Amino acid sequence: MSLSNRSTLTQYLIEQRRRFPSASGDLNALLLEVALACKSIARSVAFGELGGVMGDASVDAAQGGAVNVQGEVQKKLDVLSNDVFVRMNEWAGHLAGMASEEMEQPSQIPAQYPRGKYLLVFDPLDGSSNIDVNVSVGSIFSILRAPDDVIASGRDVVEADFLQPGATQVAAGYALYGPTTMLVLSVGNGVAGFTLHPNLGEFVLTHPDIQVPPDTREFAINASNSRFWEPPVKRYVDECLAGATGPRGKDFNMRWIASMVAEAHRILMRGGVFMYPRDTKDPSKPGRLRLLYEANPIGFIMEQAGGRASTGRQPMLGVVPSSLHQRIGLVFGSRNEVERIERYHHEPVKNDFNTPLFAERSLFRN
Numbered sequence: 109m110s111l112s113n114r115s116t117l118t119q120y121l122i123e124q125r126r127r128f129p130s131a132s133g134d135l136n137a138l139l140l141e142v143a144l145a146c147k148s149i150a151r152s153v154a155f156g157e158l159g160g161v162m163g164d165a166s167v168d169a170a171q172g173g174a175v176n177v178q179g180e181v182q183k184k185l186d187v188l189s190n191d192v193f194v195r196m197n198e199w200a201g202h203l204a205g206m207a208s209e210e211m212e213q214p215s216q217i218p219a220q221y222p223r224g225k226y227l228l229v230f231d232p233l234d235g236s237s238n239i240d241v242n243v244s245v246g247s248i249f250s251i252l253r254a255p256d257d258v259i260a261s262g263r264d265v266v267e268a269d270f271l272q273p274g275a276t277q278v279a280a281g282y283a284l285y286g287p288t289t290m291l292v293l294s295v296g297n298g299v300a301g302f303t304l305h306p307n308l309g310e311f312v313l314t315h316p317d318i319q320v321p322p323d324t325r326e327f328a329i330n331a332s333n334s335r336f337w338e339p340p341v342k343r344y345v346d347e348c349l350a351g352a353t354g355p356r357g358k359d360f361n362m363r364w365i366a367s368m369v370a371e372a373h374r375i376l377m378r379g380g381v382f383m384y385p386r387d388t389k390d391p392s393k394p395g396r397l398r399l400l401y402e403a404n405p406i407g408f409i410m411e412q413a414g415g416r417a418s419t420g421r422q423p424m425l426g427v428v429p430s431s432l433h434q435r436i437g438l439v440f441g442s443r444n445e446v447e448r449i450e451r452y453h454h455e456p457v458k459n460d461f462n463t464p465l466f467a468e469r470s471l472f473r474n
């Protein structure tokens with residue numbers, strides 16, 4: 109494939125930075141390190157069983173599987189991907205510290221390396237349940253500016269340094285390890301998608317200025333949780349399922365990949381709405397997905413692409429985080445659908461749609 113009329117990721121980043129002549133170039137360098145980490149993970153994913161990276165991570169034979177701070181069993185690839193992110197980003201001097209789904213506490217930059225002005229927060233492997241069945245997985249990252257006193261003093265980072273609303277993100281993105289490996293990112297000026305050229309090993313700009321269509325006929329939700337949903341979510345899904353004969357007056361299609369990063373990508377490409385809403389399944393968990401390294405970076409990308417991201421009740425990017433591994437209800441995608449779901453959360457619960465006729469037709473009725 110000829111590259112003559114396409115930019116590489118490096119060229120794209122340089123062109124973006126030219127718009128800010130005072131920028132030091134640190135952000136570009138950091139993004140290229142992140143992209144390199146993603147390429148390395150893409151290779152491991154591609155080797156699959158041949159690379160010995162499938163299955164659960166084990167502490168040792170006697171103790172059994174490793175468990176992360178979320179209480180989730182870690183896959184080998186979760187651990188390997190986390191190590192790749194840490195090792196490939198700690199040495200270059202752009203970071204003040206890192207935080208990850210797989211690490212209970214923030215990771216410090218080792219003493220032998222210089223410290224920089226950014227914080228990197230990541231989900232090294234999203235969609236872990238899909239690793240062993242050869243379905244698309246990805247990595248999600250968010251870049252924040254470190255607080256001024258961290259930059260000035262070079263002190264160790266603490267949890268509070270990372271508790272910044274998503275609107276303050278300097279850049280965010282994800283890599284998708286699917287039939288092709290793609291990197292999708294925003295540096296706060298729209299969203300661009302890059303495809304990994306398998307021979308050159310370069311990310312090549314293939315999807316400039318991605319825009320999420322404002323309307324959709326496709327939704328994604330784990331329907332096995334329907335008995336735990338709150339009324340506004342039930343109402344929204346019931347109305348979609350009622351299709352052309354219900355209040356929406358049109359048929360909807362449904363998808364569930366169980367890799368949020370892959371769902372986000374589909375929605376960026378052709379619209380749709382994704383919901384992992386707050387529910388009553390486990391009262392100790394106000395949602396399944398994590399604010400700092402899942403909801404915020406994906407939310408930033410969606411908003412930059414003209415879509416919307418929300419808790420269901422308020423814009424995601426306005427939420428002030430309370431802890432590093434905070435969970436939250438997440439709704440994102442086509443703007444008009446997300447706004448509708450928010451509206452349903454603010455309206456009093458309506459019963460007129462729960463007519464006996466509709467009850468017969470509803471698949472997900474309690």
Ligand SMILES: O=P(O)(O)OC[C@H]1O[C@](O)(COP(=O)(O)O)[C@@H](O)[C@@H]1O
Pocket residue numbers: 180209231233234235236237330366367368369384
């Ligand atoms: O088991 P469920 O309900 O299908 O959950 C799927 C969700 O869990 C996740 O895999 C969570 O991410 P991790 O794999 O990083 O823990 C999301 O990508 C996905 O949306």
Ligand SMILES: [Mg+2]
Pocket residue numbers: 231233234235402
């Ligand atoms: Mg995840």
Ligand SMILES: [Mg+2]
Pocket residue numbers: 186209231232233234235236
């Ligand atoms: Mg993960």
